[in-house]
Amino acid sequence: MKLAVLGVGAVGRSVAELAGEYGHTVTALADSSGAAVDPDGLDVAATLERKAETGAVGDDTIDAALDTSYDALVEATPTTLDDAQPGFGHVEAALERDRHVVLANKGPVAERYDEVRALEADSRGRVLFEATVAGAIPTLSTVRSLGPERVSAVRGVLNGTANFVLSRMAAEGLDYEHVLAEAQDLGVAEADPSFDVNGTDAALKCVILANVLYDGGYTLDDAEVAGIRSIPGSALELAAEDGRTVRLIGEVADGDVRVGPRLVPEHGTLAVGGTTNIVQLETEHAGRLNISGAGAGGPETASAVLADVGLLEPLE
Amino acid sequence: MSESEPVRAYTVRLELQDEPGELLRALEPIADNGGNLLSIFHERGNITPRGHIPVEVDLEATPERFEEVVDALRENGVNVVRAGAEEYAEELVVLLVGHLVDTDLSDTLSRIEDCGGASIDDVALSAPDGTDELSSARIRMDTHAGAAEQALTTVREVADEKGLDVVEPLAGGGDA
Numbered sequence: 001m002k003l004a005v006l007g008v009g010a011v012g013r014s015v016a017e018l019a020g021e022y023g024h025t026v027t028a029l030a031d032s033s034g035a036a037v038d039p040d041g042l043d044v045a046a047t048l049e050r051k052a053e054t055g056a057v058g059d060d061t062i063d064a065a066l067d068t069s070y071d072a073l074v075e076a077t078p079t080t081l082d083d084a085q086p087g088f089g090h091v092e093a094a095l096e097r098d099r100h101v102v103l104a105n106k107g108p109v110a111e112r113y114d115e116v117r118a119l120e121a122d123s124r125g126r127v128l129f130e131a132t133v134a135g136a137i138p139t140l141s142t143v144r145s146l147g148p149e150r151v152s153a154v155r156g157v158l159n160g161t162a163n164f165v166l167s168r169m170a171a172e173g174l175d176y177e178h179v180l181a182e183a184q185d186l187g188v189a190e191a192d193p194s195f196d197v198n199g200t201d202a203a204l205k206c207v208i209l210a211n212v213l214y215d216g217g218y219t220l221d222d223a224e225v226a227g228i229r230s231i232p233g234s235a236l237e238l239a240a241e242d243g244r245t246v247r248l249i250g251e252v253a254d255g256d257v258r259v260g261p262r263l264v265p266e267h268g269t270l271a272v273g274g275t276t277n278i279v280q281l282e283t284e285h286a287g288r289l290n291i292s293g294a295g296a297g298g299p300e301t302a303s304a305v306l307a308d309v310g311l312l313e314p315l316e
Numbered sequence: 317m318s319e320s321e322p323v324r325a326y327t328v329r330l331e332l333q334d335e336p337g338e339l340l341r342a343l344e345p346i347a348d349n350g351g352n353l354l355s356i357f358h359e360r361g362n363i364t365p366r367g368h369i370p371v372e373v374d375l376e377a378t379p380e381r382f383e384e385v386v387d388a389l390r391e392n393g394v395n396v397v398r399a400g401a402e403e404y405a406e407e408l409v410v411l412l413v414g415h416l417v418d419t420d421l422s423d424t425l426s427r428i429e430d431c432g433g434a435s436i437d438d439v440a441l442s443a444p445d446g447t448d449e450l451s452s453a454r455i456r457m458d459t460h461a462g463a464a465e466q467a468l469t470t471v472r473e474v475a476d477e478k479g480l481d482v483v484e485p486l487a488g489g490g491d492a
Contacts (some may be wrong), residue, residue, distance in 0.1 A: 008405035230481045234442035262486040
């Protein structure tokens with residue numbers, strides 16, 4: 001398969017680096033600084049080296065990357081809210097050309113799911129987005145294999161940064177600001193962590209799950225979202241005295257999407273530590289399933305992108 | 317007849333006038349009608365907005381006799397707030413975070429109890445920076461079967477009104 005990769009952050013970069021190992025060719029690599037395009041296949045290492053040296057992958061434009069030869073567009077530019085641009089436009093351009101789209105960018109399927117599905121219906125290309133929910137954890141493929149109508153609820157820890165902060169606060173008796181600074185030093189939290197600690201990132205993943213379970217109709221506005229900023233160390237101590245702890249839990253059930261800090265048993269399944277994510281599915285015939293693992297990270301999330309690519313048929 | 321029917325456990329929540337002999341008057345119809353009294357929870361310190369004292373009575377009876385007990389209580393002028401089969405009581409633990417003391421914690425607690433579905437077992441307050449600063453409370457309550465959601469809704473409403481944050485227990489399990 002020929003891949004055009006948009007976004008050269010941790011995920012896009014890892015997809016490009018691992019593509020060869022999975023038997024694919026990268027024909028374009030682009031971000032907001034420019035694009036490198038070669039319909040016969042790029043030298044990925046040389047292109048990334050150039051990016052490291054000059055700040056740009058190449059002199060071409062993103063439009064040139066969208067117009068070149070590829071079977072699947074890998075959209076891994078940063079997630080944006082509301083109109084989900086420019087990611088949505090990239091999805092639209094690829095589908096109008098009858099190309100497949102594999103998303104790591106949550107915006108288009110969280111904020112404009114129904115439009116993405118409508119564009120897909122008019123295209124020979126398919127849209128897959130395993131990497132948008134819980135990184136490396138095969139959440140959507142598990143839902144697909146069970147059948148969305150046989151999954152009655154999904155809940156879990158879907159943001160590694162918030163989970164790191166809460167689990168460190170509980171373990172070390174430290175306050176929020178202290179642990180957040182530590183997380184930033186370790187590269188676990190971004191300089192502006194609001195997307196993670198306010199619950200927005202976890203909510204986007206839940207909205208995407210709701211769209212899959214209920215066949216569309218959800219955006220971030222439909223989610224009830226609370227973050228972890230207001231949780232003091234004293235609350236975690238009171239929870240611990242009672243054999244409990246607090247985790248930022250996303251829940252999709254009975255048509256509702258809710259994200260917020262929740263009391264969970266201290267040694268229970270959902271009380272994962274550090275940056276680990278966990279997805280818990282309630283199913284009609286298979287009981288309760290728990291899948292945990294890395295919810296973020298370049299190669300980890302790229303493995304979900306490449307799993308999607310592996311499901312696609314080459315296009316003429 | 318009813319003797320062959322299984323005996324079940326019931327909880328009756330009454331509201332009594334704060335007058336001598338009221339409790340005894342309330343309990344008499346239970347024994348008189350074949351109910352087996354299991355426990356009485358007399359919340360003297362927790363007067364309802366109408367100035368009554370809530371009393372929770374657990375008893376065993378066959379379904380038919382239970383109906384007679386409730387009818388007799390009402391005939392005696394005892395205010396029966398709620399009566400029903402108690403298959404299990406659910407424990408519900410929530411954390412509240414915010415200016416708990418400034419916003420009248422005891423009012424917060426009695427409003428949660430007044431929703432009728434919950435009785436508060438214990439409250440732990442932690443205010444490491446003094447009661448003028450942000451504090452946390454852990455509230456453990458027993459809710460009647462099916463009433464946990466109602467109790468939680470009350471907690472959310474009161475917290476919302478007072479600008480407090482609620483850390484709810486995870487709904488629907490997750491405790492395996």
